[in-house]
Amino acid sequence: MTAFPALLGQRLRRDGVQLVLWTAGTALLASLTYVSVGQAYGTEQSRASILAVVMANPVIMLFRGLPSGAGEGAFMLFLIFPFLALLAALMSSFLAVRHTRGDEEAGRAELVAATRAGRRAPLLATLAHGVLANLVLASLTAVALAATGLAVRGSVVSGLAAGAVGLTFLGVGLVAAQLMRTSSGANSLAVWILMLSFLAAGIGNALGTPSTDLQRIESSWLTWLSPFGWGEQTRPFAEDDVGPIVLCTGFAVLLAAVAVALQSRRDLGASFVPERHGRSEAPATLSSPIGLVARLSRPSIIGWGVGGLVTGILATTLAAVIRDIGADNPALERIMQAIAGGVDMEQGTVVVFFTMLGILAACCAVQTVCRARQEEVHGTAELMLSTPVDRARWLASFMVMAFVGIVVVIGAALVGAAAGLASRNGDWSLLGDVAVTGAGQIAAASVFVVVTAVIFVVAPRLTIPLGWALVLISMVLGLFGPLFGFPDWAVRLSPTGVAPTVTSDGVDVQGLWWLLAAVVAGGALALGLMRRRDLAPAG
Amino acid sequence: MVSVIAVRGLAKHFGRVHALDGLDLDVGEGQIHGFLGPNGSGKSTTTRVLLGLARATSGTVEVFGVDPWREAAALHRRIAYVPGDVSAWPNLSGGETIDFVARLRGVHRHERAYRLERERLMEAFLFDPHKKGRAYSKGNRQKLALIAAFAVPAELYILDEPTSGLDPLMAMVFQHEIARVREGGATVLLSSHILSEVEQLCDVVSIVRAGKVVESGTLADLRHLTRTEVSFAASDASPLASVPDAHDLRVEHGRARFTVDSDRVSSVLPALTALHVEGLRIEPPSLEELFLRHYGDDVAVVDHGGAPRTRREAAAR
Numbered sequence: 001m002t003a004f005p006a007l008l009g010q011r012l013r014r015d016g017v018q019l020v021l022w023t024a025g026t027a028l029l030a031s032l033t034y035v036s037v038g039q040a041y042g043t044e045q046s047r048a049s050i051l052a053v054v055m056a057n058p059v060i061m062l063f064r065g066l067p068s069g070a071g072e073g074a075f076m077l078f079l080i081f082p083f084l085a086l087l088a089a090l091m092s093s094f095l096a097v098r099h100t101r102g103d104e105e106a107g108r109a110e111l112v113a114a115t116r117a118g119r120r121a122p123l124l125a126t127l128a129h130g131v132l133a134n135l136v137l138a139s140l141t142a143v144a145l146a147a148t149g150l151a152v153r154g155s156v157v158s159g160l161a162a163g164a165v166g167l168t169f170l171g172v173g174l175v176a177a178q179l180m181r182t183s184s185g186a187n188s189l190a191v192w193i194l195m196l197s198f199l200a201a202g203i204g205n206a207l208g209t210p211s212t213d214l215q216r217i218e219s220s221w222l223t224w225l226s227p228f229g230w231g232e233q234t235r236p237f238a239e240d241d242v243g244p245i246v247l248c249t250g251f252a253v254l255l256a257a258v259a260v261a262l263q264s265r266r267d268l269g270a271s272f273v274p275e276r277h278g279r280s281e282a283p284a285t286l287s288s289p290i291g292l293v294a295r296l297s298r299p300s301i302i303g304w305g306v307g308g309l310v311t312g313i314l315a316t317t318l319a320a321v322i323r324d325i326g327a328d329n330p331a332l333e334r335i336m337q338a339i340a341g342g343v344d345m346e347q348g349t350v351v352v353f354f355t356m357l358g359i360l361a362a363c364c365a366v367q368t369v370c371r372a373r374q375e376e377v378h379g380t381a382e383l384m385l386s387t388p389v390d391r392a393r394w395l396a397s398f399m400v401m402a403f404v405g406i407v408v409v410i411g412a413a414l415v416g417a418a419a420g421l422a423s424r425n426g427d428w429s430l431l432g433d434v435a436v437t438g439a440g441q442i443a444a445a446s447v448f449v450v451v452t453a454v455i456f457v458v459a460p461r462l463t464i465p466l467g468w469a470l471v472l473i474s475m476v477l478g479l480f481g482p483l484f485g486f487p488d489w490a491v492r493l494s495p496t497g498v499a500p501t502v503t504s505d506g507v508d509v510q511g512l513w514w515l516l517a518a519v520v521a522g523g524a525l526a527l528g529l530m531r532r533r534d535l536a537p538a539g
Numbered sequence: 540m541v542s543v544i545a546v547r548g549l550a551k552h553f554g555r556v557h558a559l560d561g562l563d564l565d566v567g568e569g570q571i572h573g574f575l576g577p578n579g580s581g582k583s584t585t586t587r588v589l590l591g592l593a594r595a596t597s598g599t600v601e602v603f604g605v606d607p608w609r610e611a612a613a614l615h616r617r618i619a620y621v622p623g624d625v626s627a628w629p630n631l632s633g634g635e636t637i638d639f640v641a642r643l644r645g646v647h648r649h650e651r652a653y654r655l656e657r658e659r660l661m662e663a664f665l666f667d668p669h670k671k672g673r674a675y676s677k678g679n680r681q682k683l684a685l686i687a688a689f690a691v692p693a694e695l696y697i698l699d700e701p702t703s704g705l706d707p708l709m710a711m712v713f714q715h716e717i718a719r720v721r722e723g724g725a726t727v728l729l730s731s732h733i734l735s736e737v738e739q740l741c742d743v744v745s746i747v748r749a750g751k752v753v754e755s756g757t758l759a760d761l762r763h764l765t766r767t768e769v770s771f772a773a774s775d776a777s778p779l780a781s782v783p784d785a786h787d788l789r790v791e792h793g794r795a796r797f798t799v800d801s802d803r804v805s806s807v808l809p810a811l812t813a814l815h816v817e818g819l820r821i822e823p824p825s826l827e828e829l830f831l832r833h834y835g836d837d838v839a840v841v842d843h844g845g846a847p848r849t850r851r852e853a854a855a856r
Contacts, residue, residue, distance in 0.1 A: 105673070182629075182673060278632025280668040286635060287642040296628070379626035383684070386590050386620035387643035390612040535592040 003117035007125035022091040027140035062202035066232040073237030088166030093190040096173025099126040102183040130170035138163030154237035164248035168227040171255025178262035181271035197226035290397040304364035308409035312416025315353030358441030368402035369452040373463040440500030447495040450522030540567035549598035560750035573741035574730040619688040623699035627672030634668030677704040765824040766798035771816035
C-alpha cells in the first residue's frame with residue numbers, strides 16, 4: 001500500500017480546479033436559492049399557498065424535491081435539494097470513471113499497474129478521492145446554508161444528504177467502469193442510472209400521499225428505489241432524519257465492494273460487457289464529410305432533442321399551472337413578467353421556456369462546431385483533409401450539422417408543446433406563440449454556430465472554452481438579465497435576448513434582421529478565413 | 540525526368556521555431572524516394588506542406604506542377620497519404636473508416652475493383668474490420684491507414700513512417716505493396732527512420748537535418764561520399780604499408796583494418812592479392828553510416844561514455 005498516497009495525491013492534483021468548481025458551484029447554488037426564495041416567497045403564507053398548488057399539480061414535483069412543510073429551510077430544500085444532489089452525483093460518477101476506466105482506456109493504468117501499485121491500489125485511491133470530494137461538497141454546502149442564517153443542524157443534514165447521494169453514485173460509477181470497456185460507455189451507463197433514479201424519485205413523490213393540510217407528502221414506494229429519494233427522505237429543516245444518509249453510505253460501500261471484487265476477477269483493460277462489434281462496411285450515408293459529422297453528432301443531437309421535447313411539454317403544461325399560481329402569488333407574477341416583458345402569465349411562461357430552449361439549441365450548436373476542433377486535435381481531420389475534401393467544405397459540414405441540430409431541438413420542442421396542449425385540452429392559440437418564439441430562437445442559436453466557427457478559424461485553441469463561455473454569458477444576460485435589472489443594452493447583447501418574441505401587441509421581430517445578417521456575415525467570414533488557415537493540431 | 544514534387548527553399552516557421560529552413564526536394568516520376576531524418580527534423584512538416592495542410596512561410600512548392608496550398612482538394616485526387624500518427628474515429632469500425640476514406644477519394648459504393656482490392660489487402664495485412672477505432676492498437680491503426688491508402692490507386696503515395704508500428708511480417712507485406720505500386724508507375728515519398736527498409740526499397744534518398752536536406756541522391760551516389768572498410772587477418776601492421784590509398788590504418792583483435800575511398804576500392808585489390816590475405820572482408824558503408832555522418836556529432840554528445848558509434852565499431856569490439 002506504499003503507492004496509495006502517491007496515487008491519491010496524483011488524483012487530487014489532476015482534479016484540483018475541477019473539484020473546486022463542482023463543490024463551490026453546488027454551495028453557491030444553495031446560497032443563491034436562499035436569496036431568490038427570500039425574494040419570491042418571503043412569507044410563510046406565500047410558501048404554504050405554493051405547496052398547496054404543487055399538491056394539486058404533481059407534474060411540478062418531477063423536477064422538485066419532497067414537500068416537508070412551509071418553513072423557510074424546508075421549503076427551500078424542496079426547491080433545490082434534487083439539484084444539489086444531482087451535482088454531487090454527476091461529479092462523483094464522472095470522477096469514478098475518469099480515474100479508473102478512463103486511465104485504463106488511455107493506457108496509463110497499465111503503466112501504473114506495472115509498478116508496486118498493483119491493480120487494486122488505483123481503484124482504492126479513486127474511492128478515497130471520491131469520498132474526500134463529497135466530504136468537501138457536503139461541508140461547503142452546509143456552511144453556505146448555515147451562513148444564510150438557517151438552522152445549523154438542518155444545514156449539516158442538507159450538506160451530508162447531498163454528499164451521501166454523491167457517494168452512492170461514486171459507487172455506481174466505479175461499478176459501471178468495471179462493466180464497460182470504454183470510459184464513454186461507462187459514463188453513459190452511470191448517467192442513465194442517474195437519470196432514471198432522478199425521475200423515479202420525482203415520480204414517486206408525485207404519486208405520493210399529501211397530508212391533509214397539503215404541506216407535506218409521504219412518498220410512494222417508487223421513491224425508495226432511488227438514492228435521490230433517500231436523500232430527500234432526510235427532510236432537512238423539518239425532521240433532520242440521518243437514517244437515509246446511513247442508507248446511502250451503506251449502499252455506496254456495497255457498490256465499492258462489488259467494484260473491488262469485479263476488478264480482482266478481470267484482466268486489466270478487459271470488461272464484463274464486451275464491446276459491440278462494428279459493421280465491416282460503411283453504410284451509404286457515410287460517403288461525405290457531412291455524413292461523417294452526422295454520424296458523430298447523432299447521439300448528442302438526439303440528447304439535446306429529448307431536452308427540447310421535455311422543455312416543450314413543460315412550457316405548455318406548466319403555463320396553465322403557473323397562471324393559477326400567479327393569481328395567488330403576485331411576487332412570482334412579477335418575476336415572470338420581468339423576463340417575458342409584460343405579457344399575460346400563460347404567454348409569459350411559454351416565452352421563458354422557449355428562451356431557455358434557445359440556450360439549449362445554442363449548446364447543441366456549440367457542441368457540434370467544437371467537434372471540428374476535437375477532430376483537428378485528435379488527428380482525424382488530417383486524415384480527412386488528405387482526401388479531395390476542401391478545408392472550407394470540411395468546416396461547412398460541421399456548421400450545417402450544427403444548424404440541423406438547432407432545428408431538431410426547436411422542432412422537438414414544438415412537438416412537445418403541441419402534445420402538452422393536447423393533453424390538457426388547452427388553448428390552441430398558444431401554439432402560435434410557441435411557433436413564433438421557437439422560430440425566433442432558431443435565428444438566435446444560429447448566431448452561436450457562426451461565432452464558434454469564427455473562433456475556431458481565428459483562434460483554434462480557444463474554440464471550446466470561449467465557445468461555451470459565450471453561451472453561458474448569453475444565458476445570464478438573456479434569461480436573468482431582466483430579472484436582475486441589467487441595463488437594456490446589456491440584455492440586447494445576447495442573441496437570445498433580441499430574438500423575435502410575443503408581446504401583448506402581437507409579434508415583435510426585435511433584432512431578427514440583425515441576427516440573420518450576423519449569421520450570413522459570420523458564416524462567410526469563417527469559411528473565407530478557413531481557406532487561408534493551416535491545420536492546427538494540438539500543441 | 541518529370542518532376543512530381545519540386546520544392547525550393549521551403550521554410551515553415553511556427554512563431555520562433557523554424558521547423559523547415561530552406562528545404563529543397565525533388566522527386567521524379569516513378570521514383571521511390573526515401574526521406575530520412577530523426578524525429579523533429581521536419582519530415583512531417585514537409586509532408587503536411589506537400590499536402591496543402593500547412594502553408595509554406597517562404598519558398599516554392601509544386602506537386603504535379605501546382606501549388607498544393609491553393610489546389611489541395613484537386614491534388615488529393617491523385618495522392619494517397621498515410622499520416623505519421625494515425626488516429627481513427629473512436630466509434631467507427633475499421634471497415635467503415637476504410638470505406639469512408641475511399642469514398643472521399645472518389646470510389647463509388649459498389650465499385651467492384653475497390654471491393655476486391657479491399658478484401659485482398661485486409662487478408663494480406665490480417666486486419667479485422669469489425670473492431671471500433673478506439674480498440675485498435677498502434678500497429679492496427681497503421682494497417683488501417685495503409686489499407687485505406689493502397690485500396691484506391693493513386694499517382695503519388697506520401698507515406699509518413701508507415702511501418703513504425705508494424706511487426707516484421709507486416710513490414711514485408713508493406714514492401715510487397717510498394718513493389719506493386721512501383722510496377723504500376725506510381726511515385727512514392729517514403730519518410731522513415733528505419734534505414735534497412737529505405738535501403739531495400741528506395742531508388743533515391745534525401746537526408747534531412749534541422750529543416751534542410753543535407754544529402755540527396757541514389758544510394759550508389761551517396762556511398763561514394765564515404766569510405767569502404769577493408770579488414771583481414773593479421774597480427775601486426777607491417778603488411779599495410781604496401782597498400783595504396785589506405786587510410787585509418789590499425790590492427791585490433793588480430794585483424795588489420797583500413798578504410799578506402801569507395802570509388803578506389805578496386806585499386807587496393809592487387810596489393811591485397813599480393814599479400815595473400817586471409818579472412819578478407821570488404822564492407823561498403825551502410826545507410827546507417829551515411830546517416831550517422833550527418834548526425835554523428837549529435838550522437839557523440841549523448842554517448843560520452845565511449846559506446847560504439849557505428850555498427851561496424853560495435854562489431855570490432
